[in-house]
Amino acid sequence: MATTQLEQPEGGGPGDLALRTLRAMPRAWNRFWRLVALYMPKRLYARSLIIVIAPMILLQSVVAFVFMERHWQTVTQRLSQATISDIAAVIDMMETYPHDADYANIIRIAQDRMQLKVDLLPPDPLPPPGPKPFFSILDEALSSEITRQINRPFWIDTVGNSNVVEVRVQLEGKVLRVFVRRSQAYASNTHIFLIWMVGTSLVLLMIAIPFLRNQIRPILTLAEAAESFGKGRPMPRDFRPRGAEEVRRAGFAFIQMRERIERQIEQRTAMLTGVSHDLRTILTRFKLQLALAGGKSETKAALNQDIDDMQSMLEGYLSFARGEATEDTGRFDLNAYFQKLGEEAQLRGCKLTTTLTGDPAVHVRPNAFARLLSNVIGNAFRYAKTVEVHANHGRGSLTVTIDDNGPGIAADKREEVFKPFLRLDEARNLDASGTGLGLSIARDIARSHGGDIGLEDSPLGGLRAVIKVPA
DSSP, X not given: OXXXXXXXXXXXXXXXXXXXXXXXXXXXXXXXXXXXXXXXOOSHHHHHHHHHHHHHHXXXXXXXXXXXXXXXXXXXXXXXXXXXXXXXXXXXXXXXXXXXXXXXXXXXXXXXXXXXXXXXXXXXXXXXXXXXXXXXXXXXHHHHHHHHHTOSOEEEESSSSTTEEEEEXXXXXXXXXXXXXXXXXXXXXXXXXHHXXXXXXXXXXXXXXXXXXXXXXXXXXXXXXXXXXXXXXXXXXXXXXXXXXXXXXXXXXXXXXXXXXXXHHHHHHHHHHHHHHHHHHHHHHHHHHHHHSOSOHHHHHHHHHXXXXXXXXXXXXXHHHGGGOOOOOEEEEXXXXXXXXXXXXXXXXXXXXXXXXXXXXXXXXXXXXXXXXXXXXXXXXXXXXXXXXXXXXXXXXXXXXXXEOSOOOOGGGTTGGGSTTOOOSSSOOSOXXXXXXXXXXXXHHHHHTXXXXXXXXXXXXXXXXXXXXXX
């Protein structure tokens, strides 16, 4: 038996369309929130204010809309209905008792009992319609009620006098003019509700904002203390855990972490100092024994060279290990350092160009930062004849760029050279002393300041080193 297969249209059926719509909704939702996050303030205090203020504004907007839509409009409609009923009653009395030529009694009753000022005008045509206000519930309510209850040609003016509303109705052989107080036909005390609502909100915000600031200040203080510790700077002296219980716990945990790290650094430094003393003693004894022992001078020279290399490696390792040692921050003068750098370049026979943009005084750990620059710039002196150093200090950051025309480093090796004890056999060797710790110490010092070092291609044809630290 042959079977026939129905072909599906290229566009798919309603089920496929619904499925594609459901799949697209999460992506559209994620794009929406990414757009919101792009324009949202980034600081905690501003976001907290939005969390406090936005629901209040939304709630008041809903309440005001409901009030305006329901209460205000309903009250105005009822007042306008009662006022037009009074005017309709006056018209009915005039038509029921036409023997009163001037309608004096009716006018008196309307004024005494209904608070309406009634006049009779000649049967002239009604004035042309005036401009209507953009938003007027009163105009709409009066017009609809006159049309429903009186159903005669009319003219109203709610704009001329702010306290009085004028209504004119075309009758047989005359025009009835009525002046009504606006408060009789209009809920005029609505602004009192809005004033109370806005005033109460302002009072609540005046209470909430200082309280919110006091709750956020301990968080900001904790962030500043952690940032200072991360940059190797002393923690603020007035720092102590304050605020809510969770913030206090975070503050105590940070203090304990800082004490453990400092204690670990002190123990490591003390241990390395002891090891260094013991090893130096042994190396000195080796040298003394070689000096007293006889033998070939060539063998003794080779052994002395090995001892010197071991001493050099030991000093390099200790310098690397002490990279995070505690040192008080102070003022470092870039101009003075560049002058010393120029003298070193002359001794090495290198061409040096230095430029400085911004304040020459930076706030760092002076000895460690001088070692950082010396390791990187000294490496450029060792393998290049032309070196350019540019320092840019501004907006709380210092960027030092060192360019040279040396052999450079392959792109795939630029991250490996920062590993301790690594030496390159090709192009340029980053540490002729044999320890392979020059750039390791430099990056360690840079990161202890909260910065880093990167290597790039130099416009001079060699290597570019970029040092960035907060200062």
